[in-house]
Amino acid sequence: MGGANLATQALKAGLVDECQLFVLPIVVGGGEPGLPTGMRTDLELLDERRLRNGVVRLRYRTLAR
Secondary structure, three states: OOOHHHHHHHHHOOOOOEEEEEEOOOOOOOOOOOOOOOOOOOEEEEEEEEOOOOOEEEEEEEOOO
C-alpha cells in the first residue's frame, strides 16, 4: 500500500496487519507525514535489515488495543 492518505485511512479503520518502514539517511523539511497524526497504534518489531546504501528497513506487526 502506498501513499500517506490511503495508509492513514487503512490504519484508522484497523485494516493494517503489518507495516514496513524504510528509514533513509536524509533530512527533509515539510511535506506530508508518512504516518497518521493524532492517533496511536502499538507496533511490535518483527525484523530489521540494514541495506548497503544506508537505508534501514523496519518491519512491524500492528497490535490490537
